[in-house]
Amino acid sequence: MGTTNKQDPYTENLLKKAQLLYQASSLEEALIVTQDAKSLYALNGDNEGVITTNLLLAKIYTTFGRYHGDTKQMRKAQSFINAAAALTDADTPRQQLAIELAQAQAYLSEKSSETAERHFKNLLTHSQELKEISYQISALVGLSENATQQNEFDKALAYAESAKTLLGDDKVRRADALVSTVYNQLSQIYFKQQNYDLMFTCSEKVLQISAKAGDVEKEMNALKNIAIYHAAKSNYKKAMQYFLDSMDKSKSINYRYHTVQCLINIATIYANLYNHEDAISRYQMVLENYSDIISKNTRIVIYNNLGNIYYFSDRLTQATNYFEKANNLAQQRNYTEMIILSLANLSRAYIAKDKIAFAKEKAKAAEKLMENQGDINGRQINLLNLGHIYYLENDFEKAILFTSKGITAANRMKDETNEVQGYQLMSSIYQMQGDYKTALDYQLVYSKAQDKFAKERRNRQIIDLEIKNTIKEKQKEIEQLTRENEYQALLLKQNEQIAEQNALLIAANEELRQFAYVASHDLKEPIRMIGSYTQLIERKHKHQFTEDSQTYFTYVKEGVIRMNDLLDALLKYTTVSKTEETFEKVELKDIVEIAVINLRVSVDENNAIINCHNLPAVMSIRSLLIQLFQNLISNAIKFKKPDTDPEITISAQTTKDETIIKVSDNGIGINPDYQKRIFIIFQRLHTRTEYKGTGIGLAICHKIVQHVGGRIWVESEIDKGASFFVALPRS
Numbered sequence: 045m046g047t048t049n050k051q052d053p054y055t056e057n058l059l060k061k062a063q064l065l066y067q068a069s070s071l072e073e074a075l076i077v078t079q080d081a082k083s084l085y086a087l088n089g090d091n092e093g094v095i096t097t098n099l100l101l102a103k104i105y106t107t108f109g110r111y112h113g114d115t116k117q118m119r120k121a122q123s124f125i126n127a128a129a130a131l132t133d134a135d136t137p138r139q140q141l142a143i144e145l146a147q148a149q150a151y152l153s154e155k156s157s158e159t160a161e162r163h164f165k166n167l168l169t170h171s172q173e174l175k176e177i178s179y180q181i182s183a184l185v186g187l188s189e190n191a192t193q194q195n196e197f198d199k200a201l202a203y204a205e206s207a208k209t210l211l212g213d214d215k216v217r218r219a220d221a222l223v224s225t226v227y228n229q230l231s232q233i234y235f236k237q238q239n240y241d242l243m244f245t246c247s248e249k250v251l252q253i254s255a256k257a258g259d260v261e262k263e264m265n266a267l268k269n270i271a272i273y274h275a276a277k278s279n280y281k282k283a284m285q286y287f288l289d290s291m292d293k294s295k296s297i298n299y300r301y302h303t304v305q306c307l308i309n310i311a312t313i314y315a316n317l318y319n320h321e322d323a324i325s326r327y328q329m330v331l332e333n334y335s336d337i338i339s340k341n342t343r344i345v346i347y348n349n350l351g352n353i354y355y356f357s358d359r360l361t362q363a364t365n366y367f368e369k370a371n372n373l374a375q376q377r378n379y380t381e382m383i384i385l386s387l388a389n390l391s392r393a394y395i396a397k398d399k400i401a402f403a404k405e406k407a408k409a410a411e412k413l414m415e416n417q418g419d420i421n422g423r424q425i426n427l428l429n430l431g432h433i434y435y436l437e438n439d440f441e442k443a444i445l446f447t448s449k450g451i452t453a454a455n456r457m458k459d460e461t462n463e464v465q466g467y468q469l470m471s472s473i474y475q476m477q478g479d480y481k482t483a484l485d486y487q488l489v490y491s492k493a494q495d496k497f498a499k500e501r502r503n504r505q506i507i508d509l510e511i512k513n514t515i516k517e518k519q520k521e522i523e524q525l526t527r528e529n530e531y532q533a534l535l536l537k538q539n540e541q542i543a544e545q546n547a548l549l550i551a552a553n554e555e556l557r558q559f560a561y562v563a564s565h566d567l568k569e570p571i572r573m574i575g576s577y578t579q580l581i582e583r584k585h586k587h588q589f590t591e592d593s594q595t596y597f598t599y600v601k602e603g604v605i606r607m608n609d610l611l612d613a614l615l616k617y618t619t620v621s622k623t624e625e626t627f628e629k630v631e632l633k634d635i636v637e638i639a640v641i642n643l644r645v646s647v648d649e650n651n652a653i654i655n656c657h658n659l660p661a662v663m664s665i666r667s668l669l670i671q672l673f674q675n676l677i678s679n680a681i682k683f684k685k686p687d688t689d690p691e692i693t694i695s696a697q698t699t700k701d702e703t704i705i706k707v708s709d710n711g712i713g714i715n716p717d718y719q720k721r722i723f724i725i726f727q728r729l730h731t732r733t734e735y736k737g738t739g740i741g742l743a744i745c746h747k748i749v750q751h752v753g754g755r756i757w758v759e760s761e762i763d764k765g766a767s768f769f770v771a772l773p774r775s
Contacts, residue, residue: 055084055093062097066104069260069297071111075104091131095139098128099146106153111299113337118154125150141171141179148186152193160190181207181222185229192229197237204230224253228262231269244273264293264302271309280313280504284511287313304334308346315349317508318501320357324350344373344382348389355393364393384413385422391429395436404433424453424462428469435473443473464493575601625665627752632659632705635666636694639673643681650681650690657695662703662772668748673707675741676768680709685763701774702754708767714760722758 058081065074078100085093102124109117125146132139148163164186171179184207191200207226227246234243251266253259271286291306311326327346330338338346351366371386373379387410394403407429414423431447434440451466453459471486578600582589589597633656640647640654647654654677662669677692684690688710696705714722723746745768749756753773760766 055081055088055090058084059093059097059100062100064258066100066107067260068258069107069299071104071108071297075101078104092136092139095128095131095142098124098131099142102128102146102150106150110153111297111301113301115154118150121150122147137170137174138176141167141174141176144170145179145182145186148183152186152190155193157190157194161187164190177210178222181210181226184210185225188229188233192233192236195236197233200233201230201237204233220253220257221259224250224257224259224262227253228265231266235269235272238276240273240276243269247273260293260297261299264290264299267293268302268306268309275309275313280317280507281511281514284310284313285514288515300334301337304330304338304342307334308342312349314508315353317504317511319505319508320353323353327353340373340377341379341382344370344377344379344386347373348382348386351386351389351393355389355396360393360397364390364397367393380413380417381420381422384410384417384420384426387413388422388426388429391433392425395429395432400433400436403429407433419453419457421457424450424457424459426450427453428462428466431466431473432469435469435476438476440473440477444470447473460493461497464490464497467493625667627663627665629661629663630666630669631661632669632696635669636673636677638670639677642670642674643678646678646681650684652677652681652684653689653691655691655693657693659694659696659705660698660703663775664752664772668752672745672748672770675745676707676770679741680707680711680766683709683711683766685710685712698774702771703774705770705772706767707770708765710765713762713764714758714766715762716760719758719760723756 058077062074062077062081065071065077078097082094082097082101085091085097102121105117105121105124109115109121125143128139128146129143132143144163144167148160148167151160151163154160164183168180168183168187171177171183184203188200188203188207191197191203204226208230211223211226228250231243231246231250234240234246247266247269250262251270254262254266267286267290271283271290273283274280274286275283287306287310291303291310294300294302294306307326307330311323311330314320314323314326327350330346331343347366347370351363351370354360354363354366367386367390370382371390374382374386387406391403391406391410394400394406407426410422410426411430414420414426417423427446427450431443431445431450434443434446447466447469451463451470454461454463454466467486467490471483471490474480474483474486578597582597586594636654636656636659646652673694680692681690691710693708694705695708696703698704722742724743746756749770749772755771756769758766758768
C-alpha cells in the first residue's frame, strides 16, 4: 500500500501541537487535536500522517488507562495500533518499528508481561538490524520496565544500563527525551532496590530535563522520588514539600494512581511526625476516594498502618478493627507477610485490652506461620508479645526467653521502638522475680532510650508545626493571588515566595493572552476558506437551489460574517496590551475628531449628533484612546431608541488626580442589574436579531482603560440613555 507525502503546513502544525499537549499530559486536548489532524490527513490522502496520528491516539488512550486504572481505554488503544498496522507498507521499516513499540508499550501498561517482553525483544532485534539507536534505547527501557514489574531488579538494571550506554551515540546525544526516559527508569529500579542515593542522583537529572521540556509525568515522578530520598533521610520537611509538589502536578493531569502514591507517602510522614489526625485523614481519603484503583495489597497495608496509628494513640477498639480488616484481607490474598504482621499487631492490641486468651491465640498463629521465614517484619513484635503474655501468666522463665529473643530480633532489624519496649518489659519481669538489680539495669537502659525518643518526638512535632505553617502560608498566598489581578499582584513583593507565585501568575496570563491571539489569528484562514468556497458553490449551483437551500446558504454566509467580526474583535482585545506606543500628551478633542471620522459612515446613516465640551489634554496612549472613544461612540449609536436620532455628548472635568470624561447618549439605557456585566467579554444583554455585535466592544474599552491606569463605569436607567465615565490619571 503506497503512501503520499502531501505536506500541509496547517495539519503538520496541528500534529505538533497534539504531540506537545500529550507530552504535557493534557490528554483530553491532545485527543481532540489529534483526531482533527487525523481527519485532515485522511482527507489529503496522507497515509503516513494517518499512521502517525493513529499511533499517537493509541499512546493517549494507553496513558488514559494508566492514569485511571481503566483497562477498557488500553484495549481501545490496541484498535488504533491495528489500524496503523493495516496502513503500513513493508517498504517503510521505521513505521513498522513505531508500531512494534506501540504494541509493546500497550501490553506493558496492561501488565501482560510475556507478550510485552516478546514485542520489546522483537523491536530490539529489528532496530539493531536497521541501526536505529533511538528504538534500541526504547526497547531496552521497555524490557527494563517489564522486568521491574516482575521484581527482577538485576535483570532490569542490566537492560537500563545498556540503554544508558547507547545514549553516548552521536545520533541521540542531544535527544533529551531519551535521556530523561533512561534515567527515569534507572531511578525506579534504584527505588525498588532501596538504593536511595543513586535514585536521588538520577531523579535530579530527570527533573532538570523534564521541567525544561514540559514533560509533566516525568517531572512529577522525579519530584516523588526526591521526596522519598528526603523521607528516607528523615528530612521530613523537604520530603513533604516535594510530595505536595508532585501531587499537585498529578492532580493537574488527573493521574489518579500517582496521586494515591503521594497521599499514602504524605500520610506516612504525618504518622512519623506523630500527627495522627492528619495521617488518618490522608489514609481515609485514599480508601474513600480512590478505592477503584488501589490494589488489595495496598489496602491491607493501609489498614495495618491505620491500626498502628490508633494503637499508639490508645484508641484500642479502632486499632483492633483495622488489624482485623488487614488480617482478613491478607488471608483472602494469601499475603503471608501481612498475615503474620497483622496477627502480631492483633496480639499486641489484645494484650493492651487485657484479653490475654485472644492475644495468645493470635501470637501462636503468627509464630506457626513464621517458621522458616527469617527476620520477617512482625517477628520482633510477636516475640515480645509472647514474652508479655508469659509475664502476665507468671511464667517468668519463658517470659525472659521470648522477651530476650524479641529484643535481639528488634536490634537486628533496627527497630528501636520495639527494642526499647523490650527493655521495659524485661525490667518488669525481673522486678516481679525480686531481682531488683537486674530490673534497675534494664530500667536505666529503658529510661535513657525514652529520653532520646522524647527528644526526637519533640523535634518531629516541631517539624510538623513548621510544615503546617508553610502549607498555611502557601494557601494564603494562592488565595490572595487568585483574588487580585496581575497588576495588583505585582505590588505583593513582601517575600520571595509571593514574588515567585506572582511570576507564575503573570506567565499563565501571558500564555492565555498568546493563546487567544493565536486562536483568533489562525482561525481567520479557515473561516476565509469556508466563505470563499460557500460563495463558489453558490455561484456555480445557484440555479439548482430550492428556496430552503438558498435560506441555508444565507445562514452559512451570515455565520461566516459573524465569525469574522468576532475574530476581529477578539484579535483587537488580545492586542490591547501589545502596543509599543508610549504615554504622551494628547488633546482629547483631536482624539474624538479622529474617532468620529473613522465612524463617519455609521454617523451619517443614523443622523448622529456628536457634541463636545471642555475636553482637555491628557497623558495617555494615542492609538488606544482613539479605539476607546470609537467603541463608546459606536456603542451609543447602535443602542439608539427607535425613530430617534442618536445624540452623544462628550465632556470632561479635572480633579486633583484625575481627568474624568463623560460620554452620554439618549439611547435605550441599561438595566442597573446588568451594568456590572457589560464590561465582561462575550456578555450580551440583547439577542443578535435585536442588535448586532460580538459582545467584545465594551470589554475592549475596559481593557484599554485598565492598561492606561484608569477606571471605567456606567450610570444608566431603562429608556433614559446611558452615561459612560472614564477616569484617566493626570500623571
